[in-house]
Amino acid sequence: MYRTVDASVMRQVNKQTVLSLIYQKSVTSRVAISEETGLNRATVSSLVDELIAEEFVEEIGLGSSTGGRKPILLRFNARAGYAVGVDVQITHVTSVLTNAARDVVHYQRLELEANQEHYTTDWLLAILRQEIQAVIAAMPASPHGVLGVGIALPGLINHTAGRVIYLPNLGLADWGIVEELSQWFPYPFVVDNDANCGAWSEYLTRRINNLVFVNAGVGIGSGIIINGALYRGRDGIAGESGHTTIAANGLLCSCGNYGCWEEYASERGLARYLREFGVEADIGPHFVTDSVHLAQSGDPAFRHAFQKLGESLGIGLSNVLQVLNPEVAYLGGTVAEAQSLVLGEMHRVIRHRSMDANKGTRIVVAEPTAVALGAAGLAISQAVKMVPVPTA
Ligand SMILES: [Zn+2]
Structure with missing residues (x-):
């Protein structure tokens, strides 16, 4: 009796393993799955046939061979669901x-x-x-x-x-x-x-094993991929870079701390730099887009505010790079819409403040749909x- 339960549980686990592997690879084959999972070829074939019958997996022709029969290529069925x-x-x-x-x-x-x-x-x-x-x-x-x-x-x-x-x-x-x-x-x-x-989106798309994604909107947070997996920390809250201190006696943040990075490098920071220049600024759905247009048309208050924003983004991102040494840092969120106005200043600050190895870290602006x-x-x-x- 126990044997039956064990066999069915094992088959379930093996099937999920095979499907997960097919999902992770853009293209694979029964032989490659067998080699990667250690499952014997008959088991893999039977599980793959089941997944094809269920329309989770599809066959897409023959691959190249190093001597034996050419393998039938498999991929996850994009139209499965x-x-x-x-x-x-x-x-x-x-x-x-x-x-x-x-x-x-x-x-x-x-x-x-x-x-x-x-x-x-x-x-x-x-x-x-x-x-x-x-x-x-x-x-x-x-x-x-x-x-x-x-x-x-x-x-x-x-x-x-x-x-x-x-x-x-x-x-x-x-x-x-x-x-x-x-x-x-x-x-x-x-x-x-x-x-x-x-x-996770950038990792799935580009398979870069060590990256950080800074989402900068009204607040700032970071997502961290280490060795191809999301790093979550002990309590699942790793990456709260927006609430690291960049000014010891700085401004009060919504989290209760003083001098948090997000007070200086988010939409809240941009609004405050504008107010310091005498411009009334309200955060709303078009705040960054409209501000970018005004800066591009030469308005000195908006140009000044984006320069300050770029400097603050650079200071905090330099800290992140020093801690994580990622292959790529992605900049997402509404603040990324201001890339033409902030990236130059960010690079300048990072070159000034980071160690040599981190100075040249690629900063890539993410698509607005990435999250x-x-x-x-x-x-x-x-x-x-x-x-x-x-x-x-
Ligand atoms: Zn805070």
Whole structure:
């Protein structure tokens, strides 16, 4: 009796291993899977046949051979199903629907009014329900439908428990968001920090094993990939670079500390540099875009503010580079829209403040959909690990 249970559990584990491997590789073969997993060829063949019958995997012709028979190439079926990714920021929400190969098939953006009185878990839940429903309504037919839904939030998240620990700029704390969403939708949910999602997206796309993704909007957070895996730290809150101190007796931050990097290098910093120059500045959905246009048209207050913003971004990023020594640092979030105005100053400060090895670190501006894409990618990565074995 125990033997039967063990065999079925083992088959389940092996099938998930095989599918995860096929998902991770762009193209592979039964022989390569057998070599990589140590499973014998008959087991791999039987599991792959099952996955092909279920339309998770497809055969795409013959590969090259070093002597024996040419292997049949396999890849994950991009049309097996779809994933939803939602990126919640303070001034806007970006949502995408992707196929299983992470191609965006639907995109939508909702602008939010910056208003502290709105910020309740019910308010955010209503927004998420509306956005998820609208995205799923745009989904084409497929064998497996919604593979998963990933939610990216700006703050401290317990990814394993599916709970919000603290979202400083929304003032929300201790919230079982996955449990609440699961009462409305029958799909597997994942929730993670926005910068972690951005880092995961860049990792999946480019396979750079050591990278950092700085998401700079109203606040700042970092997602860290070390040796090809997200680094989460003891409590799952690693990467809170926005709340590291860059000015010992500096400004009061929303987190309660003084002199945090995000007070100087986020949209809040930009607004304050403008006010120091006598310009009334309100953070809203078009704040950075409009400010960039004014700076580009030569307005001295806006040019000055972006120069200060670039300097502050450079100081904090230099600290991040000194700690992590990544291959690439990605700059995401709304602040990245100002790349033509801040990158030069960032490079100057990094050259001035970093050790030689870190001076030349590539800084790449991420796509505005990177975080939502990463959330969808995390949902698919999780779904692939949960594919059930049919009961015979
Ligand atoms: Zn802070």
